[in-house]
Amino acid sequence: DTAVSQTPKYLVTQMGNDKSIKCEQNLGHDTMYWYKQDSKKFLKIMFSYNNKELIINETVPNRFSPKSPDKAHLNLHINSLELGDSAVYFCASSLRLGRTDTQYFGPGTRLTVL
Amino acid sequence: ILNVEQSPQSLHVQEGDSTNFTCSFPSSNFYALHWYRWETAKSPEALFVMTLNGDEKKKGRISATLNTKEGYSYLYIKGSQPEDSATYLCAFGQGGKLIFGQGTELSVKP
Numbered sequence: 187d188t189a190v191s192q193t194p195k196y197l198v199t200q201m202g203n204d205k206s207i208k209c210e211q212n213l214g215h216d217t218m219y220w221y222k223q224d225s226k227k228f229l230k231i232m233f234s235y236n237n238k239e240l241i242i243n244e245t246v247p248n249r250f251s252p253k254s255p256d257k258a259h260l261n262l263h264i265n266s267l268e269l270g271d272s273a274v275y276f277c278a279s280s281l282r283l284g285r286t287d288t289q290y291f292g293p294g295t296r297l298t299v300l
Numbered sequence: 301i302l303n304v305e306q307s308p309q310s311l312h313v314q315e316g317d318s319t320n321f322t323c324s325f326p327s328s329n330f331y332a333l334h335w336y337r338w339e340t341a342k343s344p345e346a347l348f349v350m351t352l353n354g355d356e357k358k359k360g361r362i363s364a365t366l367n368t369k370e371g372y373s374y375l376y377i378k379g380s381q382p383e384d385s386a387t388y389l390c391a392f393g394q395g396g397k398l399i400f401g402q403g404t405e406l407s408v409k410p
Binding site (some may be wrong): 217219227228241283287290292293 | 331332334342343344345346349351387389391393394395396397398399400402403
C-alpha cells in the first residue's frame, strides 16, 4: 500500500490552462504539505495544512490554491498555468505539525507547461 | 534568509570506499536536523531526525553526527555499495516546515 500517493504522475498542458494535482495519504497523519522542486533541484515548501487548516503559505502566487477536503487529502489547483510553473511537485505528510516530525513524501508529479 | 548548505554537490566513489558529506545550517534557534535519501525516480525517504547537540544516529552502514553549536552535521557511509547511489538531502526544521539543502549526489561505481 502506498503511504502517500499523487495523481497524475505526469501532466503536460498548455499555457493558460487550469489543472489539479491530487494527493492522498493513508498514514493517519494530521499534517500535509506541497513542495516544488525548482530548477536547481531544491525542494521548497509551498503550503502546509494541519487538520484541514492552512498553516503555511510561502508567498506562492494566488494562481495556486490548495484544498483539503479532509485530513487524508490535499489537492493543488493551479489556474492560468505559466511556463515557469513547469517543475516537479511533491506532496508530503507528517504525524503532526512539528519541526521534529518526519515527513513522508509522495512520488512527485512532473508538470510540463508548453 | 535561512540557508542550508551541503557539500560536496556530487561525489563519485568506488564500491567499498567509505565516504562522508556535510550539511551546514544556522546554529541559532536550532530545533531539528533531518537527513533524507532520494533515489532517482523515487520519493525522498527519511533516514534520521536529530535534535540534540552531539547526537549520533546509525542505520546499517549509514551514520550521522550533529553539532548544533557550530551548525553542521556529517553523514557517513561505510563501505559504499552501488545501491547507496542517491542524492542525500539534509533539512533544517523551522516553524513547522523543513528548509532543504540542495543535496549531495553520490554515485558508487562497482
